[in-house]
Amino acid sequence: MTLIVPIGPQHPALKEPENFMFEVKGEEIVDVNIRLGYAHRGIEETLARRNYKYNIYLAERICGICNVVHSTTYCQAVEQLAGIEPPERAKYIRALIMEFERIHSHLLWLGVAAHEIGFDTLFMLAMRDREYIMDLRELISGGRVHSGTNTIGGVRRDVRREQVPVVLRGLDKLEESNKYYLKLFQNDRSIIARCANLGVLNKEDAIKYSTVGPIARASGVKWDLRVDDPYGAYPKLSFDVITEDGGDVLARGMVRLREIIESIKICRQVLKEMPNGPVRVPVDIEIPPNETVERTEAPRGELIYYLRSNGSDVPERVRVRTPTYGSFAALKSMFTGGTVAEIPIVLWSIDPCFACNDRVTLVDPKTGMVSKLTLDEIRRLRR
Amino acid sequence: MNSNEVAELLKAKVDETKIVNERCLFATSDKKRLKDILEALKSHGVTRISTITGVDNGTSVELIYHFDCKPTLLNLKIFLAKDDLSVPTIIDLFPGAILYERDIMESFGVKVEGHPDPRRLFLPDDWPEGDYPLRKDRKVPTA
Numbered sequence: 001m002t003l004i005v006p007i008g009p010q011h012p013a014l015k016e017p018e019n020f021m022f023e024v025k026g027e028e029i030v031d032v033n034i035r036l037g038y039a040h041r042g043i044e045e046t047l048a049r050r051n052y053k054y055n056i057y058l059a060e061r062i063c064g065i066c067n068v069v070h071s072t073t074y075c076q077a078v079e080q081l082a083g084i085e086p087p088e089r090a091k092y093i094r095a096l097i098m099e100f101e102r103i104h105s106h107l108l109w110l111g112v113a114a115h116e117i118g119f120d121t122l123f124m125l126a127m128r129d130r131e132y133i134m135d136l137r138e139l140i141s142g143g144r145v146h147s148g149t150n151t152i153g154g155v156r157r158d159v160r161r162e163q164v165p166v167v168l169r170g171l172d173k174l175e176e177s178n179k180y181y182l183k184l185f186q187n188d189r190s191i192i193a194r195c196a197n198l199g200v201l202n203k204e205d206a207i208k209y210s211t212v213g214p215i216a217r218a219s220g221v222k223w224d225l226r227v228d229d230p231y232g233a234y235p236k237l238s239f240d241v242i243t244e245d246g247g248d249v250l251a252r253g254m255v256r257l258r259e260i261i262e263s264i265k266i267c268r269q270v271l272k273e274m275p276n277g278p279v280r281v282p283v284d285i286e287i288p289p290n291e292t293v294e295r296t297e298a299p300r301g302e303l304i305y306y307l308r309s310n311g312s313d314v315p316e317r318v319r320v321r322t323p324t325y326g327s328f329a330a331l332k333s334m335f336t337g338g339t340v341a342e343i344p345i346v347l348w349s350i351d352p353c354f355a356c357n358d359r360v361t362l363v364d365p366k367t368g369m370v371s372k373l374t375l376d377e378i379r380r381l382r383r
Numbered sequence: 384m385n386s387n388e389v390a391e392l393l394k395a396k397v398d399e400t401k402i403v404n405e406r407c408l409f410a411t412s413d414k415k416r417l418k419d420i421l422e423a424l425k426s427h428g429v430t431r432i433s434t435i436t437g438v439d440n441g442t443s444v445e446l447i448y449h450f451d452c453k454p455t456l457l458n459l460k461i462f463l464a465k466d467d468l469s470v471p472t473i474i475d476l477f478p479g480a481i482l483y484e485r486d487i488m489e490s491f492g493v494k495v496e497g498h499p500d501p502r503r504l505f506l507p508d509d510w511p512e513g514d515y516p517l518r519k520d521r522k523v524p525t526a
Contacts, residue, residue, distance in 0.1 A: 036482075036504050040506075042516070044517070045516065207430050208430065208478050208479070209478055210430070210451075210478075210479025211479075228454045229406050291409070292403070293456055295456065304433050308438065319437075321433065325482065326433070328482055329479050329480075
């Protein structure tokens with residue numbers, strides 16, 4: 001007999017609402033179904049009703065965590081539509097802030113993942129370090145979370161010379177602590193016990209289901225748009241594409257931690273090699289009919305924007321495919337064969353960008369009996 | 384494959400190609416030749432679909448399939464007349480498209496033939512039948 005375990009729309013591992021129906025046989029998961037849309041705000045439709053300038057800030061608000069990559073992708077797409085090229089210095093500043101974003105996003109992942117496996121000291125350390133990078137973001141862009149830096153034709157704020165040593169010091173501090181986390185993920189017995197061989201996605205399935213970002217790279221797929229389809233300043237920056245072969249939660253964590261080290265490397269190179277010059281060019285936003293596709297490597301993987309212009313200052317159509325949406329098709333392969341207790345950490349290992357709460361409902365399909373579990377109960381279950 | 388190689392591969396199967404740059408091109412075809420195109424792509428090692436975009440241009444619904452041809456992005460356009468909004472599923476060849484097809488079904492009212500799970504994805508359960516939110520001719524219900 002199988003039971004349906006609905007997880008969400010309010011769920012312990014995620015900070016936004018989404019619904020997963022796990023079909024379980026005893027402890028074993030035999031199937032999973034997903035129901036999206038609880039955080040659907042109709043942004044694609046709204047984007048097609050406002051002018052290109054307003055849309056920068058709306059695009060930035062699609063996601064709170066990876067907002068700069070949204071506004072960068074949107075601005076790059078509009079620049080392509082209008083046939084203009086932003087100044088070199090602006091491209092470097094965009095790369096710097098996008099890498100800051102990757103670092104803070106991966107550190108946030110580390111913190112919550114540590115919390116999910118009951119390692120709250122690591123959660124606090126990761127959140128402490130994330131604060132360093134948030135401060136640097138604030139220093140460069142004026143905003144801790146939403147930067148508002150990007151604009152069509154470049155960026156709105158320059159990086160001042162006196163800010164550079166402050167950023168470099170912050171990066172040194174982050175690098176040091178990140179090396180320690182990496183060591184933990186390689187050696188700590190409790191992390192290995194809670195993460196190794198869980199939620200395994202093999203390379204074939206990662207390719208078959210078109211997964212993106214760290215999930216694909218943790219399954220051995222070497223694919224990173226910063227290298228494979230480079231944009232902005234990335235063709236001039238050198239770094240390694242990180243891959244792991246395990247395909248499990250541990251490998252996904254390792255990929256993210258090692259990517260932080262690479263991002264720090266990129267930030268240093270940007271600060272060293274950033275050319276002087278203007279940071280924006282003027283743009284006429286009445287764009288003749290045209291269409292374009294722009295994609296970038298967000299912290300969670302490929303982010304893709306399709307834009308069509310119609311001659312006015314309002315786009316005809318904007319389509320956004322966010323990275324988490326790109327990886328959902330592989331959920332079944334990740335969960336099938338696993339156990340109920342590992343649902344929170346495996347779900348979180350996807351680093352899903354929608355959210356959560358603290359309740360699980362168990363339904364017996366034969367009797368229709370419903371029972372609810374609190375967050376504490378599900379935590380006890382997995383111990 | 385770069386843009387020219389992709390254009391060469393699909394030459395006989397598409398009506399029009401527009402090469403944007405060496406890593407991006409648009410191509411236009413129709414649903415009868417869709418399977419042929421997919422098979423040709425698949426046999427040349429293309430496995431990734433990035434997404435499917437729907438656009439209502441007033442007279443027809445355009446579906447744009449975005450394929451990653453390592454490193455080129457192929458944007459394949461299919462026009463569907465509004466009185467025949469059906470298209471065969473592509474998930475037998477590209478299983479990654481399973482959610483994107485559900486997305487275009489509920490947003491544009493496109494019927495994806497052969498889709499194993501044609502339920503709603505984003506829209507709420509009490510959303511009215513036949514009300515497709517991204518269609519241009521949609522009448523916004525008044526309270």
